[in-house]
Amino acid sequence: MSKSNVDRRGFLRGAAATAASVAAQVAVAQTPNIAARPVAEKGVTVEVTGNERPGSDFMVDVLKSLDIEYCAANPGSSFRGLHESMINYGGNRNPELLTCCHEESSVAMAHGYAKVEGKPMMVMAHGTVGLQHASMAIYNAYADRVPVYIILGNILDAEYRRGNAEWMHSVQDAAAMVRDFTKWDDTPVTLPHFAESAVRAYTIAMTPPYEPVVIVADGALQEEPIEGKDPRIPKLVVSAPPQGDSAAVAAAAKMLVNAENPVIVAGRLARTPKAIEHLVELAELLQARVHDQRMRMNFPSDHPLYANPGVLPASPNISDADVILALEPQDLYSSTHSQTPFNRYGMEAHSILKPGTRIINISALELNHKSNYQDFYRYVEVDLNIAADAEATLPSLIEEVKRVLTPDRKRAIAERGTKTAKVNQAARDRNRELAAVAWDASPISTARLSAELWAQIRNEDWALVSTDRMVSAWPTRLWNFTKHYQHIGAQGAAGVGYGAPASAGAALAHKKHGRLAVSIQCDGDLNYAPGVLWTAAHHKIPLLYVMHNNKAYHEERMYITALGARFNRGMDNIDVGTALINPDIDYASIAKGYGLYAEGPIADPAALGPAIKRALARVKAGEPALLDVRTQPR
Amino acid sequence: MKTALTLVFLLTATVLAQTATPTGNVDNGKRLFLRDGCYQCHGYAGQGGLNGARLAQTKLPFVAFNAIVRNPPSGNMPPFRAKVMSDQELADVYAYIKTFPEPKPVKDIPLLNQ
Numbered sequence A: 001m002s003k004s005n006v007d008r009r010g011f012l013r014g015a016a017a018t019a020a021s022v023a024a025q026v027a028v029a030q031t032p033n034i035a036a037r038p039v040a041e042k043g044v045t046v047e048v049t050g051n052e053r054p055g056s057d058f059m060v061d062v063l064k065s066l067d068i069e070y071c072a073a074n075p076g077s078s079f080r081g082l083h084e085s086m087i088n089y090g091g092n093r094n095p096e097l098l099t100c101c102h103e104e105s106s107v108a109m110a111h112g113y114a115k116v117e118g119k120p121m122m123v124m125a126h127g128t129v130g131l132q133h134a135s136m137a138i139y140n141a142y143a144d145r146v147p148v149y150i151i152l153g154n155i156l157d158a159e160y161r162r163g164n165a166e167w168m169h170s171v172q173d174a175a176a177m178v179r180d181f182t183k184w185d186d187t188p189v190t191l192p193h194f195a196e197s198a199v200r201a202y203t204i205a206m207t208p209p210y211e212p213v214v215i216v217a218d219g220a221l222q223e224e225p226i227e228g229k230d231p232r233i234p235k236l237v238v239s240a241p242p243q244g245d246s247a248a249v250a251a252a253a254k255m256l257v258n259a260e261n262p263v264i265v266a267g268r269l270a271r272t273p274k275a276i277e278h279l280v281e282l283a284e285l286l287q288a289r290v291h292d293q294r295m296r297m298n299f300p301s302d303h304p305l306y307a308n309p310g311v312l313p314a315s316p317n318i319s320d321a322d323v324i325l326a327l328e329p330q331d332l333y334s335s336t337h338s339q340t341p342f343n344r345y346g347m348e349a350h351s352i353l354k355p356g357t358r359i360i361n362i363s364a365l366e367l368n369h370k371s372n373y374q375d376f377y378r379y380v381e382v383d384l385n386i387a388a389d390a391e392a393t394l395p396s397l398i399e400e401v402k403r404v405l406t407p408d409r410k411r412a413i414a415e416r417g418t419k420t421a422k423v424n425q426a427a428r429d430r431n432r433e434l435a436a437v438a439w440d441a442s443p444i445s446t447a448r449l450s451a452e453l454w455a456q457i458r459n460e461d462w463a464l465v466s467t468d469r470m471v472s473a474w475p476t477r478l479w480n481f482t483k484h485y486q487h488i489g490a491q492g493a494a495g496v497g498y499g500a501p502a503s504a505g506a507a508l509a510h511k512k513h514g515r516l517a518v519s520i521q522c523d524g525d526l527n528y529a530p531g532v533l534w535t536a537a538h539h540k541i542p543l544l545y546v547m548h549n550n551k552a553y554h555e556e557r558m559y560i561t562a563l564g565a566r567f568n569r570g571m572d573n574i575d576v577g578t579a580l581i582n583p584d585i586d587y588a589s590i591a592k593g594y595g596l597y598a599e600g601p602i603a604d605p606a607a608l609g610p611a612i613k614r615a616l617a618r619v620k621a622g623e624p625a626l627l628d629v630r631t632q633p634r
Numbered sequence B: 001m002k003t004a005l006t007l008v009f010l011l012t013a014t015v016l017a018q019t020a021t022p023t024g025n026v027d028n029g030k031r032l033f034l035r036d037g038c039y040q041c042h043g044y045a046g047q048g049g050l051n052g053a054r055l056a057q058t059k060l061p062f063v064a065f066n067a068i069v070r071n072p073p074s075g076n077m078p079p080f081r082a083k084v085m086s087d088q089e090l091a092d093v094y095a096y097i098k099t100f101p102e103p104k105p106v107k108d109i110p111l112l113n114q
Helices: A008-024 A055-065 A077-089 A103-117 A129-143 A164-168 A174-181 A191-205 A219-223 A246-257 A273-286 A314-320 A332-336 A390-404 A407-435 A446-457 A474-478 A499-511 A532-538 A554-566 A587-593 A605-620 B002-020 B026-035 B038-042 B062-070 B087-097
Strands: A070-073 A096-099 A122-126 A149-154 A184-186 A213-218 A262-266 A289-292 A323-327 A337-339 A349-351 A358-363 A384-387 A462-464 A516-522 A543-549 A597-602 A624-630
Touching: A055 A077, A055 A191, A055 A219, A070 A077, A070 A103, A077 A096, A077 A122, A077 A149, A077 A164, A077 A219, A096 A532, A103 A122, A103 A129, A103 A499, A103 A532, A122 A129, A129 A149, A129 A174, A149 A174, A149 A191, A149 A219, A174 A184, A174 A213, A184 A191, A191 A213, A213 A219, A246 A323, A246 A358, A246 A384, A246 A390, A262 A273, A262 A314, A273 A289, A273 A390, A273 A407, A289 A314, A323 A332, A332 A337, A332 A358, A358 A390, A407 A446, A407 A474, A446 A474, A446 A516, A446 A543, A446 A605, A462 A499, A499 A516, A499 A532, A499 A543, A516 A605, A532 A624, A543 A587, A543 A597, A543 A605, A554 B038, A587 A597, A587 A624, A597 A605, A605 A624, B026 B038, B026 B087, B062 B087
Parallel strands: A070 A096, A070 A122, A122 A149, A149 A213, A184 A213, A262 A289, A262 A323, A323 A358, A358 A384, A462 A516, A516 A543, A543 A624, A597 A624
Antiparallel strands: A337 A349
């Protein structure tokens, strides 16, 4: 242990400043208790110690106790102590540092990783400028109910800040900026406090509803020596998820068994592979159609009870239902109401449900409501509301359903299943007919792109690490999704810029399992922070990006077109502010510049299959690749 | 009897549709299809998608097509009034849509039979 030089005046000055600060702002975190440190007096030389055991070493020990696999970060001086300890003292293992080129990429990588691996990745960032970059991605993770473990660097004590940057990068209450869309945060003032809060933060993040958490690691606490013996690291025990009340579950089972036409709406249900097994069992017991909102991989897409194989919209299923079971749904109001379409003025909403239809809602969301950001949607009048984790509640619901099923009900339910299977098969056949319509078109149709990709991954252990919403959901309509990790859903808060880094994070999670990860990458999304391509190449993340290059922020272009028509102004200017043309962006060259194997632009549909084959060969060899494909708009 | 009635109905509908369909300019229709953003939701080949109906091989007579474009019944399609797209321009677009080729049968596309 190195010698510490205690300066009495510095100590007192620090204590006085602390007292004043606390008196003035009770809500602001306290100055860290690190007063025993050198402060130079005029003519006095401060002893430069050879300290080899800074506080950040202990912080790394704490992080290792949480078994965090990776830490994504763009380097920053406010957490340099932790950075140095992680790579030198910690051996750059558990967590291993991932070099990111933007904090938004760091968080989105963690977002994608967690949805595959089921546990958080760590992110480090400045408490100021880094967090400002990261904030949109944190909001996406929050709205998507995904755990991200964020550590912010900050220097709270003004006397400890050395110069310009350290003042610019310091803040009174670092976590305040994201407190509206994180689940918990703390600013520890001692190392024991850090240990306790770090462990607590992990358990809170991993208790449904999962959410991001923030710990602020003070700069001085990181870099000053540990006094005496290392503090104790508390034991980590992740909480069991909250399960539904038994009487309420019994009531739900009775309603479902006696229903003539029950429909299940699955939102962010599946946290683990078990959820799919349970949902299949429940749906088959009831022969209930499952409308999967595709926020997670909840239900096999080739199952006869899958209610939305692409062309079949949700509303016919839901409007025919007499009982709806919603499991961690997103925006249940829009699923059960029609609203004035975009081509009309005003807003009127009407229920699309039959009179007497009953709704059962099981969701953990109400256990962590916040008010500022409006990600909770309109209030839905339900008949039975169970505030609990739906996945954890499914086993008891299944047992109750089995208990109350009578032979008569079993017969009626079996007849219902036969009809549903026919409807589902007809929808899948119709999908293939529609996919054929622009089969040889150039730009390449999104159906052709999806079919070409499917042909070459279907016999592998594959995973789609992007949403398919922007390509008319063709993978959902043409592929067979069966496993939990084969689909991760979308951004959460519709914050664009998520796609490329989330794909990289998810592919990293797949890497150790040897799975083949593919992403259908939107062009507008990639342009937010394309440096993540370099991160993927540098860390040898096997991943195929297939560009959906429609040369626009197309959703917005459709809105501008619609308004131009609605207001009788014409469409001469619809590309202004929306189109990515003049010049066209050369994504293959960009990717090559970041060190990826890349081809394109590919506009000839006949050339796409061979290009996918070449790129997949590189991915199977352990590297990322990108194909720039000129596609139809949707 | 049923077959005969159906035949009469179809002949009548065809005659009505033909008389109600103005002559359209295909080249100008293509230009307008791109300029006015029809392709954005319906696709360059009129294949449709989750955002717009399929237009290729449409069975709609011009009268019905015109009615939908001028006053869309639902969804996100905006009304295209004569100020934005004249009757003749709409006829040109309709003529262009009618040129979209028949798709190959699904059975002849191996990738759709996996």
